[in-house]
Amino acid sequence: MFKSFIPFLLVSLIAATAFAQPIPAKRLARKPEFTNIQLSPNGQSIAYQRINDDDLISLEVLDLATGEKQGVAGTENYDVGGYSWVNDTQLAVILTKDKIYGVGLYVYDRDTGRLAAITEGGFGLVSIPRDRRNRVVARTGGDQGVLIEYTTSVDRKNKAFGSNFDPVKQTYPPPPAGRLRAYFADVTGEPVLAAVFKDGSERAYVLNREAETWSESGLDLETTPILAIAADRQLAWVARQTADGGSEIVHYDLAAGRFGEKVYQDSDYDLRGARLVLDRTGRTLRAIVYSRVRMHAVWFDDKLEQAHARISEALAGYDIVLVDRSRDEQRVIFAAVSSTEPGQYFLADLGTGAIQHIAASAPWLEGQPLSPTASFNYEARDGLQLQAYLTLPTGPKAQKPYPLMVLGHGGPWARDNWRFDPEVQFLASRGYAVLQPNYRGSTGFRAAVSLHDRFEFRKMHDDVTDAVRALVKGGIADPDQLGIMGASFGGYLAIAGAAWEPDLYRVAITNVGVFDWDMLISDSRRESYTSYHWLMKNIGNDPAKVAAFSPLKQVDDIRIPVFIAHGRQDIRVDISQSVRLERALKSNGTPHETYYEGDSAHGFAAAEAQAAYLEALDSFLIKYFPTNRAEVPVGTPESTD
Numbered sequence: 001m002f003k004s005f006i007p008f009l010l011v012s013l014i015a016a017t018a019f020a021q022p023i024p025a026k027r028l029a030r031k032p033e034f035t036n037i038q039l040s041p042n043g044q045s046i047a048y049q050r051i052n053d054d055d056l057i058s059l060e061v062l063d064l065a066t067g068e069k070q071g072v073a074g075t076e077n078y079d080v081g082g083y084s085w086v087n088d089t090q091l092a093v094i095l096t097k098d099k100i101y102g103v104g105l106y107v108y109d110r111d112t113g114r115l116a117a118i119t120e121g122g123f124g125l126v127s128i129p130r131d132r133r134n135r136v137v138a139r140t141g142g143d144q145g146v147l148i149e150y151t152t153s154v155d156r157k158n159k160a161f162g163s164n165f166d167p168v169k170q171t172y173p174p175p176p177a178g179r180l181r182a183y184f185a186d187v188t189g190e191p192v193l194a195a196v197f198k199d200g201s202e203r204a205y206v207l208n209r210e211a212e213t214w215s216e217s218g219l220d221l222e223t224t225p226i227l228a229i230a231a232d233r234q235l236a237w238v239a240r241q242t243a244d245g246g247s248e249i250v251h252y253d254l255a256a257g258r259f260g261e262k263v264y265q266d267s268d269y270d271l272r273g274a275r276l277v278l279d280r281t282g283r284t285l286r287a288i289v290y291s292r293v294r295m296h297a298v299w300f301d302d303k304l305e306q307a308h309a310r311i312s313e314a315l316a317g318y319d320i321v322l323v324d325r326s327r328d329e330q331r332v333i334f335a336a337v338s339s340t341e342p343g344q345y346f347l348a349d350l351g352t353g354a355i356q357h358i359a360a361s362a363p364w365l366e367g368q369p370l371s372p373t374a375s376f377n378y379e380a381r382d383g384l385q386l387q388a389y390l391t392l393p394t395g396p397k398a399q400k401p402y403p404l405m406v407l408g409h410g411g412p413w414a415r416d417n418w419r420f421d422p423e424v425q426f427l428a429s430r431g432y433a434v435l436q437p438n439y440r441g442s443t444g445f446r447a448a449v450s451l452h453d454r455f456e457f458r459k460m461h462d463d464v465t466d467a468v469r470a471l472v473k474g475g476i477a478d479p480d481q482l483g484i485m486g487a488s489f490g491g492y493l494a495i496a497g498a499a500w501e502p503d504l505y506r507v508a509i510t511n512v513g514v515f516d517w518d519m520l521i522s523d524s525r526r527e528s529y530t531s532y533h534w535l536m537k538n539i540g541n542d543p544a545k546v547a548a549f550s551p552l553k554q555v556d557d558i559r560i561p562v563f564i565a566h567g568r569q570d571i572r573v574d575i576s577q578s579v580r581l582e583r584a585l586k587s588n589g590t591p592h593e594t595y596y597e598g599d600s601a602h603g604f605a606a607a608e609a610q611a612a613y614l615e616a617l618d619s620f621l622i623k624y625f626p627t628n629r630a631e632v633p634v635g636t637p638e639s640t641d
Contacts, residue, residue, distance in 0.1 A: 022429040023368050025618060028422040029611035031055060032342050032361035037333055042088045043326025046333070046347075046358065047071075049080055055607040059083055059093060061110060064347075072108050072115055083108075086128050086152050092118070092136050094125060099605040100569060105138055107152040116154045118167050127185035130327075135169065137191055143179040147172035147191055173212040176205045181221075186229040187282035192254075193229070195221050200537045206254050218257045225272050229254070230282030237263070237285075239272040245447040247271040249288065264288055264298060270444050277304070277322060279329070286329075287322065291444050293375045293387060294418045295319040295337075307332060307348040310355060319418070333358070339373035339391070342420040362420075369394040371428040373418060373436075378470040380440070380463050384448060388437040388467050389416055390476070393428045397628040402433035403481035406468060406497070410488030412460060415442040426614055431627030433477060439463035439493075455538050457517075457549040461496045465504065483625050485509030485563075487603060488573065492551070495581065498562065499554040507625045508558075509617060511565040512573050512602050515552035515581050518543065523574055552577075555584040561591040561624040565613055567600030593620050 030051075037048040047061045056074035063069075072080055072093060081096030086107065093106045093115065104120035119138065126137045126147065134152045139145040150167040172191065178198030186192050194205045194214060202221040205214040219226070219238065227249065228237045236252040238259075246267035251260035263285065264271070274290035286301040299305035304322070312320045315336050323333040323345070330351045336344040343361035348354070360366075373391045380386055393402055405427050409416045416436040424434045438445065440463055441454040453459050464484075471477035482505050484497040491513020498508035514520050521535050539546070547553045562585055566578040575596065585592040595616040597609045604610040 022431075023370075023425060025426065025614035026607075026611045027364060027368070028426050029607045029614055030362070030364065031057075031607050033363070034343070034345065034359040034361045036082070037323060037335075037345055037358070038083075038085060039324045039326050039331055039333055040085055040088050041327040043328065043331035044088070047083065047085065047091060048359070049083070051607075057081070057099075059091065059108065061091070061108075070110060070113060078103065082125070084125060084128055086136060087133060090134065090152050090154075092125055092128065092152065098599060100601050105136070105150075107136075107154065109152075109154045112154060114154060116152075118150045118152065119148075126183045127189040127191060129189040131188055137183075137185070137189070139180075139183060143181075143197075144175065145180050146174055147183060172207070173214065176214045176216075178203070184226060184229060186231055186233055187278055187280070188231045190233070192233050193217070193226065217254055219252070224252075226252075227274060228276045228278055228282060230278075231280070232283070235283060237276055237278075239270075239274060241447055241451070242267070247446075249274065249276075266290075268292075268446050269296075270446070270450050273444060277301075277325075280327070289322060291415070291417055295321055297322070303350040304332065307350060307353075307355065308334065311336065311346055311348070337419060339389075339418055339420060339424075340370035368425075369429055370425055373421075373424065375418065378437075378467050380459075380466045382459075384440060384463075386438060386440065386449065386463055386467070387445070388435060389418065390436075390471070391424050391428050391434040393431045393433055393627075395429070395431060398431060401472075401475055401478040401481075403431060403625070403627045404435055404468065404471060404477035404483070405432040406435045406437070406464060406482070406484040406486075406494075408439075408464060408484070408486035408490035408493040409436065409442070410486065410490045411443070412439070412441045412457070412489040413443055413454060415444045422610075423614075430618070430621065432483070433471075435467060435471060435477075437464050437467040439467075457492075457496075458500075461493060461500060464493055464497065465501055468504065481506065481625075481627075483507040483509070483621075485511075487511040487513070489514065495558070495562070496549075496551045498558045498560055499551040500557070502557050502559055505560055507561050507563070507621070509563040509565075509620070510578070510581075511613070512567060512570055513564075513577065513581075514573050515550060515555075515577055517550045518546045519577065519580075520573065521546070552581060552584065555581065556588060558585065558588070558590055561593075561620070563593050563595070563617060563620045565595040565617075566597075567602065567604065567609075568596060568598050569601040572602040591624070 035049050039046055045063050050058050050060045057079035058074040059080040060069055060071040079096050082094040084092050086092050089110045091108045093108050095103045097103050105118045105123050106115050107118055108115050123138045126139050129135045137149050139147055149170045151169050175194045176196050178196035181195040181197055183191055184193035196203050204217040204219040204221050206217050224238050224240045226236050226238050234255050236254050238252045239247055239249050242248050244267050247270050248265040249263045249271050269292050274288050277287035288298040308320055311334055318336040318338045321335045323335050325332050332348045334346045345358040347356045347358050371391045371394050373389050375389055377387055415438050427434045439460045440449050441460055443450050472479045484494045484505050486494050491510030494508045494510045495515050564578045564582055566575045568575055582594055595613055600609050604613050
């Protein structure tokens, strides 16, 4: 698993050779072999989720000194959905069924090799108290979830599955009135705050352990999120908007309810999603990590910055991201990622200066014809400056102007980043340029982009259209060879593009898309009180307004072939959205194809389902939107070793 640093760089991170054939769908659908890598508190071991050839997700623990491995194997029905170190010999493990449903919280004990049940059912792991051995804090399910502290002690005399001990050690006072969103712990893992949705806003309540009460802090977490809480339970690090439309990180006194020192500011990007790297007390800042066009780090620690610089210098063109640290802050895991690299992992020892390569997350992609992604800016029709990513196709036949596929991100309150995307590479290796526009409402940018029009769905559609037209005007995209696709809100944008720009695109592809917003709002009332009232507050229920941005109401204007995909287990966007679209297209005689997957939810979590989706999509594209490419016959068997 380990390789020395420099030789690895010479042989592994090399440019892909130019293949003539597209990358097979099964190869791109395969999940990363290593993910969620974490150091043990003492820095002597690492743990990670490992996904094998059969798409089973296991937990592996590696002793860095001996190379010995142990862990929890995934099965046909049960996977390791997540984990966290409890101490150097125990890990809290979340098991999932069918890659969808949580089945319980467990503890894996390295000394005995046993997996013991802590609690079963829909419990969520909140935190692991650092200074109290063998403890985890979890919450019950639902929007009134209660905090409960459990022991992870295992009865070593009992070899049956589970522990003989009563795991419940203490309960916490029930959350304040309203709908619980989340709990927050300080840097030591002690619960401090509850986020509660009440009267249309997300409020923060501070826990008083002695009085067993919650008191409101005065923070609106939607506009001023908490990034971290110090061990003294008084100092919080928060992000907020600035007068120039940028954002800043400031101190906030939870006890006094007032803002303090400004720590950092960015006038062009939103810091509300930033990750803070702090010392053990939570009062000294080591680094700020957040997304600009690429990942960006601001360093306040010389040794961390030097280790980061060494790897960055050796791997020019990659984003080097801090992943995890040992408790004494001397051992650090970094990941090297790019638009053509899902992840290479390195272990840095800040004491000795040594750096080792740990793992490659997708070795089967080495030598494949992967296409790099570039960023560009463009101007929307109202003058707003926006950012987008563009990936050009591979292969000897690729030439300007290229066939173009728009790949809109979901959310819409999310964003595309400069990273490896299997769907982008799937399309690029088949001869398409791929456009990923960060339309208004996309998170992570200044307020004019991310906040001011975040519910103006028609303007978001216009932003996508303006990006396409900018590439056509620049001679990059062929005006007669344009397609549009996406998942969730990206699927909405695809169908909106087909309906509202009937002469622009040749095909539209939607996956788990939303087409009738009145229906989505009604469904959310049944599924989630918080989502329903949040949507009502920001969108409202004016039938004419909602119908105006629901493309299902304009389905008669769709004249191009449409591909519709959806998982039958989707509870976020009901499959009836896609079925109604299918029926409307059928009634109008519009060419369309469908891929409905019985075991998938909001997206195709299983590699087999994702591969089948891509293969069905490939057949659709060959039929309705072909390019000059050397074909890989759909369903061709191939090795993914």
